[in-house]
Amino acid sequence: MIKVQEQDFDVGGELAAMADGKTDIGAVVSFTGLVRDGGGSIRKMTLEHYPAMTEKRLAELEAAARKRWPLDEVLIIHRHGELSPGDRIVLVATASAHRQAAFEACNYLIDWLKTEAPFWKLEETQLGETWVDAHDGDAAAAARWK
Amino acid sequence: MIKVQEQDFDVGGELAAMADGKTDIGAVVSFTGLVRDGGGSIRKMTLEHYPAMTEKRLAELEAAARKRWPLDEVLIIHRHGELSPGDRIVLVATASAHRQAAFEACNYLIDWLKTEAPFWKLEETQLGETWVDAHDGDAAAAARWK
């Protein structure tokens, strides 16, 4: 399931819903991404995105993960709009009978989301606004899954 | 932080508490293990453990993970006592500035917990009680991290 939204999400509620009423799920793995402010200089972050393409790419990533691993449930929630340091940005969660499938699929999804989902981060500091540069390490992380 | 308890835990609350008030955590990865009943025959599961050794081994595993990866927070909650299919058994969560560290440390902790933490599962079906056998795959999964 894909959700792209401005509002925050309830991690516990979302994860519980994935396994609710099922007894064949042994493992739920989740990744929560937060607005990080290493230097204490970020006042605000704005996430811009390309809605039609975001939904399409995330749905394709979910389908690719389901094809590669035996997954009972896949959830991706990505926020857009204005966020503050410490705020949740993204939740990726996978549920499977087997823990290694859940771990690998969750890791795969966030790695590819980082390099393929059309989101852009604008950071606002005292010095002004800066578009966050793409991180070379992200492309390398995604390439591991090829 | 290590918690060994009979009562259920609140995944969302626990994960939120790990990053609460901090702005240098970029990633929180969690593993939730659930009582699985593939065949629909398990009525109840009882988890027995060796309390003094459980606390000691889990604390040692936490220390080993912190030594190997740059982690801001580590949380392991393991339940004991009577559980039903679908119930949460264990939560392992890691928080780090970097997502790959959080993923690897969480995966490492659950792999080693499975082979080292002194818990034993007794399953009750219509046919009677059976002690769950250790799974060869678990030893192999843990050995990957050596």
Added chain:
Amino acid sequence: MKILYFAWLRQRIGVGAEDLNKPACVTTVGELVAYLIEDKSKAYATAFREMEAIRVAVNQEYVSFDRQIENGDEIAFFPPVTGG
């Protein structure tokens, strides 16, 4: 054609979206960029200066600059993505 710009491309060009009747001389994404750069009514030349830092999607799929385009296509230009 619908043309979309995101992030600093949108800021430099000054609009997020515009409609354009595909000129006959434009058959690929690369030719579209060359055509836009000629148009001095907006800061296209400045925006498209760092071509290696620009990605393009046609109908919401990543493509390369030699991709053929049709008049009904939705063509989006943007910097490398930084979500997650």
Added chain:
Amino acid sequence: MKILYFAWLRQRIGVGAEDLNKPACVTTVGELVAYLIEDKSKAYATAFREMEAIRVAVNQEYVSFDRQIENGDEIAFFPPVTGG
């Protein structure tokens, strides 16, 4: 010495814990098992039949059966663990 049994070992022997003054002839875990098997007051012989399926910890640390033991030690016998 305090001796602990868990899971099916506990069930077969019938107790989860017992105290024993270390006999002079017992210096290792393996010798302790041999000593217990001689004692017919409980089902030690049955419990310890599948030795390859039994793990031992001394003072809450995994050890091998040739580990030396002292009178003050806590010695625990159990099957391979199945938590998580």
